[in-house]
Amino acid sequence: MKDVQTDLGYTTFRDGVRSCLPTVLGYLGIGFSFGIVGINSHLNLFEIALMSAIVYGGSSQFVMCGLLLANTSITGIVMTVFLVNLRHLLMSMTASPHFREESLLRNVSIGSLLTDESFAVFSTTVAQEKYFSLRWMEGLNVTAYITWIVATILGGVVGNFITDPEQFGLDFALTAMFAGLFITQFQWELTKSQRKAVSVVVSVGVSLYLLLFFVSSSVAVIISALVGCFVGGIVHDNK
Known part of the structure; x- marks a missing residue:
């Protein structure tokens, strides 16, 4: 099978990468903003990269920075992040029936890397009744994941030269992205x-x-x- 998008739908990893491209600028902008905010929240580049790789949630990572500055307890941070990210459980439950024939491990990997943006792309594809494969979903998720981590690290580097992120409106970047995604739907x-x-x-x-x-x-x-x-x-x- 050729590694191209077909008229019937999306079948390959490369198709997933292509489907993710319209959202890449969003990941870059928000990730860059978080990196700057993270540095100004007294995190170093390694901690920013580690948080992006493990937590992997824009809203929860911004919230974590605020909680860290407020000297919130670890329990408070964990519970808050859990509640903020609870919607991902619902998104994963919505996506899982479409991968019922795949193994548990593959389903866990899909749910773990699912974001608001990739879920929006996935939902649009489902609504258009186009065929899609596991490889397409993996391409969509992995591209977003790598882009997010790289963007936050680059933002952290630049953040060393910006002492007040709010003067550039960077604290509003996440809200603006969600508003844009909402309007386009x-x-x-x-x-x-x-x-x-x-x-x-x-x-x-x-x-x-x-x-x-x-x-x-x-x-x-x-x-x-x-x-x-x-x-x-x-x-x-x-x-």
């Missing part, structure tokens, strides 16, 4: 399922805004995420 005339998604996003945004007046930002993020899950469950049942 919608058309001007929303379908029923898209209107439900909008209601979830609005509920999260409103609850987050209100909670910031009463609790810390990290607690507000966790509670607003739970509110979004609750609203999502309600609108899903009301078909």
Whole structure:
């Protein structure tokens, strides 16, 4: 079989790499921003690379930097990161039925490297009813994984020369990326399922805004995420 994208779908590792390319700039931008924030949070390059390789979650890594600066306990950091990354469990559960014939180890590797961006690409491919293989998914995930690690290290190098990341708006980079991904998934005339998604996003945004007046930002993020899950469950049942 040729190592090219076919009309029927995506079959090879190289196809996965190509599918990941539209999101690479996002990984580079956010990873670069995290590296700068990480250096200014008193992490060294090795610690930044290690965190990116093991934790591998943009939102949770930014949160960890804030918690480290606040001298939060290890237990508090672990629990917060667990809750922030809990959505990955749902994404993995959504993807797993499509790889039911693969081994447990392969399914674990897919779930471990699944990100919001790669899941968006995966979901779009499923929605378009295109064929895709395990090799395609591996190409998509591995490309994103390597890009993220390299970007955070490069950001860490540059971060040695930037003492205040907030003056460049780097602390807002992750929010901007998620907003961009969200907007690109919608058309001007929303379908029923898209209107439900909008209601979830609005509920999260409103609850987050209100909670910031009463609790810390990290607690507000966790509670607003739970509110979004609750609203999502309600609108899903009301078909």
